[in-house]
Amino acid sequence: MSHQDKKLNIFLSGDNFFVWDASDVRRIREEFRIVGTLVGCLPRAPRQNVQLGLPLQLMKEEVHLLSEKGYADIVEIVYKESDVTKFQHDISTSYSAQVDLFKQERRDEMKRKLPDIIEGKKKKRNKLLEDRQKNGEVIDETDFDKPIELDPDTVDIPNIHEEQMLIQLHTVPIYRNKEYKKVNLQYPETEEEILKYNVYKYFWELGHYITCGMKFGGDYLVYPGDPSRFHSFFVVVCKGYNEEMSALDIITMGRLGTTVKKTVVICSLDDRCQVCSTSLQWTSIS
Amino acid sequence: MPARGGTKDFMPDGSWLQNKCIENFHQERERAISEARVTRRKDLVRGEWKPELGLVELIHEMKNFWEHMGFNDNKRKWLHPEEGLLLMETNILEIWYDGVPLSLQEAYSMLIGQYLQLEYYQVYAYLRRVGYVVLRHQGRYDYTKYERKIGLHKHGKKKKKGNKKLVGKSEISENETHTVNDNMVDVGENVEYCDTITKTEMKTDCIEDAVDSKTVDVLENSSRESVTPVSDCCGNDGKIETDGNLDDNMDKSTEKTGKVFSPQGESVYLSSPMKDCFDVGSVDLQNIVSKAFSLKDENEELHVGETCDMDVDSSENPSLDVACPKDYINNSEGRTDIACSKNEQKYCLWNFDEIVFPNFSSADKTVSILKPLVTYIPQGPGTDFKSQSYVYNKSIYINTKKEKKKDKRQDEKSKKYLEFSNPEVMTRWQRAKKSCKNWAEYKLAIIKDKETMKRADMFPHLYKDDIEPLVKPESAKSTFAVLNQLQVIKDYSPEAHRTNEAPEIQPDFDVYAPSTKFKKSSPGIPDFRVKVARSDDSIPDMNVLTSIVSYLQDDVSLYWGIVDHGNTSFYNIEDFTLPDDITLE
Numbered sequence: 001m002s003h004q005d006k007k008l009n010i011f012l013s014g015d016n017f018f019v020w021d022a023s024d025v026r027r028i029r030e031e032f033r034i035v036g037t038l039v040g041c042l043p044r045a046p047r048q049n050v051q052l053g054l055p056l057q058l059m060k061e062e063v064h065l066l067s068e069k070g071y072a073d074i075v076e077i078v079y080k081e082s083d084v085t086k087f088q089h090d091i092s093t094s095y096s097a098q099v100d101l102f103k104q105e106r107r108d109e110m111k112r113k114l115p116d117i118i119e120g121k122k123k124k125r126n127k128l129l130e131d132r133q134k135n136g137e138v139i140d141e142t143d144f145d146k147p148i149e150l151d152p153d154t155v156d157i158p159n160i161h162e163e164q165m166l167i168q169l170h171t172v173p174i175y176r177n178k179e180y181k182k183v184n185l186q187y188p189e190t191e192e193e194i195l196k197y198n199v200y201k202y203f204w205e206l207g208h209y210i211t212c213g214m215k216f217g218g219d220y221l222v223y224p225g226d227p228s229r230f231h232s233f234f235v236v237v238c239k240g241y242n243e244e245m246s247a248l249d250i251i252t253m254g255r256l257g258t259t260v261k262k263t264v265v266i267c268s269l270d271d272r273c274q275v276c277s278t279s280l281q282w283t284s285i286s
Numbered sequence: 287m288p289a290r291g292g293t294k295d296f297m298p299d300g301s302w303l304q305n306k307c308i309e310n311f312h313q314e315r316e317r318a319i320s321e322a323r324v325t326r327r328k329d330l331v332r333g334e335w336k337p338e339l340g341l342v343e344l345i346h347e348m349k350n351f352w353e354h355m356g357f358n359d360n361k362r363k364w365l366h367p368e369e370g371l372l373l374m375e376t377n378i379l380e381i382w383y384d385g386v387p388l389s390l391q392e393a394y395s396m397l398i399g400q401y402l403q404l405e406y407y408q409v410y411a412y413l414r415r416v417g418y419v420v421l422r423h424q425g426r427y428d429y430t431k432y433e434r435k436i437g438l439h440k441h442g443k444k445k446k447k448g449n450k451k452l453v454g455k456s457e458i459s460e461n462e463t464h465t466v467n468d469n470m471v472d473v474g475e476n477v478e479y480c481d482t483i484t485k486t487e488m489k490t491d492c493i494e495d496a497v498d499s500k501t502v503d504v505l506e507n508s509s510r511e512s513v514t515p516v517s518d519c520c521g522n523d524g525k526i527e528t529d530g531n532l533d534d535n536m537d538k539s540t541e542k543t544g545k546v547f548s549p550q551g552e553s554v555y556l557s558s559p560m561k562d563c564f565d566v567g568s569v570d571l572q573n574i575v576s577k578a579f580s581l582k583d584e585n586e587e588l589h590v591g592e593t594c595d596m597d598v599d600s601s602e603n604p605s606l607d608v609a610c611p612k613d614y615i616n617n618s619e620g621r622t623d624i625a626c627s628k629n630e631q632k633y634c635l636w637n638f639d640e641i642v643f644p645n646f647s648s649a650d651k652t653v654s655i656l657k658p659l660v661t662y663i664p665q666g667p668g669t670d671f672k673s674q675s676y677v678y679n680k681s682i683y684i685n686t687k688k689e690k691k692k693d694k695r696q697d698e699k700s701k702k703y704l705e706f707s708n709p710e711v712m713t714r715w716q717r718a719k720k721s722c723k724n725w726a727e728y729k730l731a732i733i734k735d736k737e738t739m740k741r742a743d744m745f746p747h748l749y750k751d752d753i754e755p756l757v758k759p760e761s762a763k764s765t766f767a768v769l770n771q772l773q774v775i776k777d778y779s780p781e782a783h784r785t786n787e788a789p790e791i792q793p794d795f796d797v798y799a800p801s802t803k804f805k806k807s808s809p810g811i812p813d814f815r816v817k818v819a820r821s822d823d824s825i826p827d828m829n830v831l832t833s834i835v836s837y838l839q840d841d842v843s844l845y846w847g848i849v850d851h852g853n854t855s856f857y858n859i860e861d862f863t864l865p866d867d868i869t870l871e
Binding site for chain 2: 011014016020022025039042047049051053054055057058059077079081082083087164165167168169172173175212214225226228230
């Protein structure tokens with residue numbers, strides 16, 4: 001499938017990375033096992049924090065992995081002048097389309113309720129006739145039974161008011177000329193970044209899903225499958241290979257792991273730049 | 287909306303059901319996030335992005351969001367970028383730029399950046415989505431604890447209004463004086479310094495001081511600039527009484543008025559003989575100053591109290607009368623009958639040497655009062671005094687004896703039932719009372735007494751050496767006091783470290799719980815404040831924290847909103863004092 005081979009775009013804005021396409025967001029998660037974080041308001045329910053919407057914000061690790069593996073391009077948009085004519089054209093076509101749709105809908109509704117409408121009209125007419133009869137006018141009795149003609153296809157339906165017209169607030173830019181500029185990410189640079197990225201990649205290549213571990217007091221959380229379905233197994237803590245740790249650190253991490261029911265994994269890069277990891281087990285001797 | 291949470295599986299088992307669940311989730315999520323934001327045009331507010339200001343200008347009608355968002359200046363209504371972006375995301379606002387509305391992606395890249403950090407926006411959006419009212423940090427509110435306790439801070443707006451009114455008033459009066467000045471152009475250059483007088487007076491709060499100093503320096507100036515001998519006499523003779531405060535004012539304003547005045551002084555000096563010029567000048571001065579001050583009087587800002595004449599005279603020059611404007615105000619009709627006597631200063635129209643007050647205290651039984659001076663008595667019925675003196679029986683008017691007896695009885699009664707935690711105070715007080723003539727002596731006596739008390743301790747031998755016990759017997763009044771004495775490291779109290787200097791770090795947001803009573807113009811004290819931080823920022827040190835809290839002075843908790851790649855969480859560092867455990871056995 002050509003769609004599958006197409007590289008997706010990660011947009012750099014300031015020093016943040018976003019994905020703005022809903023299908024890209026799905027592909028990133030389903031195909032590439034990259035989770036990211038949705039940070040915008042959900043269009044349907046914007047006033048809550050449980051479910052968020054576009055854009056999807058990515059960590060540098062995720063961005064770099066996607067571009068390194070050739071799945072995505074990092075681009076920066078340079079905005080040029082706006083396309084006012086296109087915008088106005090779109091608005092007017094959208095308006096006329098909405099008017100047509102509106103009329104069509106009214107007609108369909110009329111057709112559905114035609115017997116009711118005719119019945120109502122008849123009642124109204126007969127009431128008027130009765131009133132006139134009471135006032136002394138001579139009305140032909142056959143007038144009460146005359147049928148009423150109504151053809152929904154020819155009835156004149158007024159346009160919807162322009163203020164009533166629906167307007168779409170676009171998510172991606174349409175009415176502005178733009179230029180895509182490819183960006184080379186300068187990452188990982190520092191020793192810490194190199195360590196963290198390698199650990200991230202290590203777990204990703206093992207087939208796991210990895211998210212940021214702030215919520216659980218580690219560097220990463222490692223999930224065995226899609227985070228929507230499974231709990232994470234590991235809390236990953238990155239430490240330098242020769243970094244000294246006190247016994248207190250070990251206890252802190254061990255306690256953390258048991259309270260959140262996850263295994264704490266301490267990872268570091270050895271002298272040959274290989275990721276080595278060890279896990280902590282909370283034991284008690286009694 | 288796709289479901290979230292619920293029970294999760296332990297680990298992937300490759301089953302069809304599990305895969306279907308996951309696929310379903312992805313499908314639902316994609317549909318939810320790709321939903322278009324569509325609104326009717328009439329429900330959409332329009333704004334224009336101004337990148338040079340970093341603000342969104344509202345063009346279209348406001349909606350109810352205006353109650354807690356945005357600000358206006360000179361007819362225009364503005365939104366901060368975070369407000370604009372959130373309203374856009376919640377489908378209320380359409381931001382236009384360069385002829386077309388912005389898409390969300392454009393808005394993210396344009397609005398976030400120079401004027402708005404992403405983390406900052408994310409914390410803002412998080413709080414707004416939950417429903418809080420979030421304002422940019424408003425600075426501190428100068429309400430005392432007590433004012434807050436009795437709920438005075440809720441009426442802050444009224445206070446402000448009052449201030450505004452005052453400002454407005456003084457502005458008006460300033461304008462009025464300007465027009466007065468304009469009308470009096472024919473007076474000459476005098477107008478110029480009259481202007482400076484009134485203007486400077488508007489600025490000074492203490493009007494009485496200002497009045498004195500200004501007129502005095504006008505005087506000094508006029509004399510110094512135009513007629514040198516006069517200036518000498520009024521400067522050196524010391525007839526014009528000034529207090530220290532006044533002196534300061536004088537020095538400053540002398541410079542001011544001096545500059546304005548000098549051209550006039552010179553020109554007058556050249557054009558006419560000395561005597562004439564000064565007379566003319568001084569009369570004009572009186573008029574102008576009096577007018578300026580009667581305007582003030584209308585504003586009720588001037589306390590019309592004591593009257594004050596200042597007569598400056600010298601042997602070389604004809605007598606020169608310059609009256610302080612207050613005098614004019616006192617005479618409501620604006621009459622200018624100034625008491626004028628040579629080399630003498632008077633503060634009041636009443637001569638207290640002439641007025642005799644009856645002395646009730648010295649007299650035994652009767653008081654005789656002389657006939658009052660007719661000049662000071664208002665005319666009317668019952669004011670014609672025939673005899674030269676009147677005798678009053680004291681006991682009729684003052685029932686001194688009875689009260690004294692009563693008082694004494696009550697005093698003794700209350701003394702009997704008074705209980706003192708420190709009984710020796712009473713005895714000491716009585717001891718001291720007998721020997722002291724005034725308070726200073728009394729205080730000294732008390733201190734002496736205390737010292738002698740210390741010396742007379744039960745264990746004098748313990749306090750002989752350099753090393754003394756930590757707790758002294760006289761300070762051991764309660765368990766708490768003893769514990770307090772033993773405390774080697776004192777409790778850190780932020781109260782003691784209060785500063786008025788603004789700390790380097792200021793909170794970012796003031797957050798209010800949603801309320802119908804909320805007013806944007808006087809939001810009052812927030813429910814909490816938020817400072818935005820990145821996850822890799824270090825934790826603020828104690829010094830920073832206390833400086834923020836102590837500067838704000840209102841016990842509102844400060845939360846730190848940490849953003850890590852879109853995940854927002856909050857933490858809070860609160861002060862508390864450890865309880866003093868007192869166990870009695």
